[in-house]
Amino acid sequence: MNDYLISVLLGIVEGLTEFLPVSSTAHLRISEALLHINLTDPYWKMYTIVIQLGAILALLLIFAARIIEFLRTFPEGAEHDRNVWNHPLTLTLVAFVCTAIPAFLLTKTIGKHLESLKVMALSLLIGGIVMWVVDAWSDRSDPPTKHVEQMSLGQSIWIGLCQVLSAVFPGTSRSMSTIAAGQVVGMSRPAALEFSFLVSIPTMIAATGYDLLKTLHPKHAEGADSIAPLVMTGHGWVVLAIGFVVSFFVALGVVEWFLQWVRKHGFVPFSVYRIIVGILLLVFAARLA
Template sequence: MNDYPISVLLGTVEGLTEFLPVSSTAHLRIAEALLHLDLADPYWKMYTVVIQLGAILALLSLFTGRIIDFFRTFPKGETGDRTIWNHPISLTAIAFLVTAIPSFLLAKTIGKHLESITVIAWALLIGGVAMWAIDWWSARRESPTKDVEQMSVWQAVWIGAFQVLSAVFPGTSRSMSTISSGQLAGLTRGASLEFSFLVSIPVMVAATGYDLLKSLHPKQIAGEPAIAPLVITTHGWIILVIGLIVSFIVALGVVEWFLIWVRKHGFVPFAIYRIILGIILLVFGADLVGG
């Protein structure tokens, strides 16, 4: 297949799955395997990092007004009962730090698991079962935290800690980790989803920036090898831009739709999808990656 439709397809996969609780990493790895792309190729490794920027920009464009409101009301919050420690901006920073520090220290472990179809399959399956059970349980109880303005520090720490699972085990899904852990901590579906979006901004920016920095200065980052070439051809840049734009447009629509859907229907359909996909990968995964 020509590189241009491949870029459109991968950009679509990234935009569709980045903020849904189904794991964008898993779907990009599956797509790359089906398209017979070389997973060890430095360019395509870098490509999958860069197109995440499109999804990040889409989220930022949708949440700009909300983020401005948070900064405007810092530190007392909209209702005047927040402090510098439990304002949504502070809670987002706390969750980010709780996620980022262990993830950085476990970087080599993450690298070993990143391309394993078996690990991805089990993460999808186990995560799907957990998400289904948690959503069922949460829907049958009164959630005390109905808005991110009501969250506590311990809830932010709890959610940040769970996000580490998605970093270590690709296929878990960062979105699923934050949403399900939020529900366990007493957040409603809507509050869990909003905080998931908020904390994803610094997490994705840091993760993407770290991977790009490794590409440009590999010897300066934990002694790891480069994941991208220092020189990219004009053709390569065009492919990157196509993926970036497609990812942005698709993610823009997905986030708006997801916000509406979840409040009415919950997460069970996504859990079922994860379980089915995980089973398929466990059965046919070896054939998918060529043995």
């Protein structure tokens, strides 16, 4: 298949799945397998990392006004009922740190699971069931935390720790783990979703930046995960740019749509989708074995 078309398809997959609770990692791996992309090829390793930056840029654009508002009202908050410990900016940073430290310490375990179709399939399946149960349970009561501005430090720590699951078990989905974790501790769907997006900004920037540095830095040139030395051609730059731009615009539309959808319909359709894909992937993995 033409490299330009492959780049468009992968950009669409990344943009569609990065912020939906369905796991972009699993969908990219499945797509790359179906498109017969050699995952040991240095270029495609780098490509997979870089197109995620397009999705991050879209999220930053959408939440720019919200972030500026938080910066303007720090630390007392818009209603003057916050302090330096429970302001949304602090809570986002706390959740990020609670994710980053355990994820860094578990780097070797994470690396072992990244290419395992069985782990991805089980994560999709189990995560779908958990999300369905949590969303149904949460819908039966009136959540006390209706807005991000009402969150507590404890809720932030809990969400950050739960997000580690998405790093250790690819297929879990950062979005799913943070949304479900938020609902468990009394957050409404919109509040849990918004905080999921907010905490994903530093998390994704750190994760993609670390992956890129780890693979491109000269001291890793002989490591198993290294993509150096990498020689970029004009064709390679164009293919990379296509994936980045497509990922950006698709993610831009998906985030706006997802915010509106969840307020009215909840997460059950995504749970059902995860369960179906997880079962199909388990069957596929069993046949390969």
